[in-house]
Amino acid sequence: xxxxxxxxxxxxxxxxxxxxxxxxxxxxxxxxxxxxxxxxxxxxxxxxxxxxxxxxxxxxxxxxxxxxxxxxxxxxxxxxxxxxxxxxxxxxxxxxxxxxxxxxxxxxxxxxxxxxxxxxxxxxxxxxxxxxxxxxxxxxxxxxxxxxxxxxxxxxxxxxxxxxxxxxxxxxxxxxxxxxxxxxxxxxxxxxxxxxxxxxxxxxxxxxxxxxxxxxxxxxxxxxxxxxxxxxxxxxxxxxxxxxxxxxxxxxxxxxxxxxxxxxxxxxxxxxxxxxxxxxxxxxxxxxxxxxxxxxxxxxxxxxxxxxxxxxxxxxx
Numbered sequence: 131x132x133x134x135x136x137x138x139x140x141x142x143x144x145x146x147x148x149x150x151x152x153x154x155x156x157x158x159x160x161x162x163x164x165x166x167x168x169x170x171x172x173x174x175x176x177x178x179x180x181x182x183x184x185x186x187x188x189x190x191x192x193x194x195x196x197x198x199x200x201x202x203x204x205x206x207x208x209x210x211x212x213x214x215x216x217x218x219x220x221x222x223x224x225x226x227x228x229x230x231x232x233x234x235x236x237x238x239x240x241x242x243x244x245x246x247x248x249x250x251x252x253x254x255x256x257x258x259x260x261x262x263x264x265x266x267x268x269x270x271x272x273x274x275x276x277x278x279x280x281x282x283x284x285x286x287x288x289x290x291x292x293x294x295x296x297x298x299x300x301x302x303x304x305x306x307x308x309x310x311x312x313x314x315x316x317x318x319x320x321x322x323x324x325x326x327x328x329x330x331x332x333x334x335x336x337x338x339x340x341x342x343x344x345x346x347x348x349x350x351x352x353x354x355x356x357x358x359x360x361x362x363x364x365x366x367x368x369x370x371x372x373x374x375x376x377x378x379x380x381x382x383x384x385x386x387x388x389x390x391x392x393x394x395x396x397x398x399x400x401x402x403x404x405x406x407x408x409x410x411x412x413x414x415x416x417x418x419x420x421x422x423x424x425x426x427x428x429x430x431x432x433x434x435x436x437x438x439x440x441x442x443x444x445x446x447x
Contacts, residue, residue, distance in 0.1 A: 132193060135178060135186050136397070142171040179396040182346075184372040184381075188354060190346040190398040191326045197403050199226055199241030199284040202324065205407045206414070207232050207239060213270060215262075219299060222263030224255045224291070227270045229279065233415065235422075238274035240267045240335060241284030244325075258291040261304035264334050268308050271315060280318040280418060283335040288353060290331030305334045312337035313433060316426030320417055322410065323347040323379075323388075324399075339433050340417045341387060343379035344406065345394040349387070350377040386440055390417070 146167045153160040182190075190196070203210050207230035214221040227240035244250075244257030267283075274281050290301055312319065321338040327349035336349075343349060354372035355365045362371070382388040392410050395402040424432060 132195075132397075132400075133186065133189050135182075135189075138174055139171065139178065142167060142174060146171065175396055183369065184348075184375070184378050185354060185369040187346045187378050188326070188348050188372055191348045193398060193400060194246060195400040196325055197399050197406065198246065199243045199286060199324065201403070202284055202322075202407070202410070203230065203239055203241070205403075206411055207237070210239065214266075216265035216269060218262070218265055220260075220262045222255075222260050222266060223253050224257050224259040224287070225263030225267050227267055232280075232282070232418070235280065235418070236277075237280045237282055238270050239282045239284075240270055241324075242287040242331075242335070244286060255291055257287045258289060259287065259331060259334075260291050260296045261299045261301050264290070264304040264308050267335060268304075268311055271308075271312065275315050275317055278317060280320070280422070281315065282414070282418075283319070283321040283338065285321055285323045285327045285332045285335050285349075286325035287328055287331045288326055289328035290334070302330075305330045308334040309337055314430060315433075316429055318418060318421035318424070318429060319433070320414065320421070322392075322414070323349050328353055337433070337437075339421050339429060339436065340389045341382075342390045342392060342410070342413060342417070343382060343388045344392045344399060344410075345379050346398050347379055348377040349379075349382055350375050 149164050210230040212228040226243045230239050242257045243254050245254045319338040320340045321336045323343040354368040357371040358367040359365045379391045383391050390413050395405050399406040
């Protein structure tokens with residue numbers, strides 16, 4: 131078990147193993163006792179996973195063994211060819227992208243990529259992109275627009291890299307330009323939040339016709355820790371902030387920001403990756419088929435209407 135809230139499950143599993151070992155060693159029939167504990171374990175699983183708090187979902191979204199963008203690309207797409215560089219400064223390993231085929235349809239695929247260990251995270255800068263990464267993403271989007279290829283984006287980042295070097299190279303401008311350019315793309319754009327979607331670094335790949343979220347993914351203007359530091363002057367109140375921010379897939383679906391929530395197995399996507407890949411594949415195919423029927427002008431209008439319909443307001447007379 132990976133998380134603190136799963137400790138009661140681990141304790142029950144350990145008890146079951148001990149009882150099985152003891153029964154085998156002493157040639158005893160303890161089937162009833164073992165069955166009782168197994169039933170208790172299943173009941174506890176249902177209780178815990180059906181009542182996850184927003185902060186617990188944040189923990190799952192950040193888990194290092196959660197499937198990454200490249201794993202989704204390898205599983206869902208064929209003939210992927212990765213492209214490199216922004217044609218201005220460098221290649222940013224925190225953003226991966228290229229062309230592929232999806233069910234025999236040419237597509238452009240772009241996503242945040244984090245590491246699976248310390249070495250990988252250093253190379254990928256923990257999935258936090260510099261301006262070079264967003265310029266690379268925009269270059270691929272414009273190419274897709276030119277050649278009429280649908281764009282699939284995978285969002286998985288704490289946010290854009292906030293360092294001095296990134297600011298010197300125009301971090302804010304690169305993100306803002308992506309927002310403007312994505313709004314006017316004349317091809318279908320589907321963005322999928324597969325882990326943590328943080329701040330402008332996530333939104334730079336998130337201006338889309340349809341936004342999909344995995345069940346335990348989060349999408350927010352700021353991290354719970356950051357919000358707690360600002361609002362309460364205490365980052366340790368992150369759980370309260372997570373609740374207030376409405377950052378879970380369920381919250382965002384209810385608010386009309388997310389269009390679909392992809393079911394995950396108990397404990398998170400890392401528990402059964404094939405199940406998650408299959409579920410996402412089915413939903414992605416349905417939405418891409420729907421959007422492919424729209425003309426270029428209709429796609430732009432559809433994207434505009436999606437964002438104009440988010441939120442509520444009243445006109446004062």
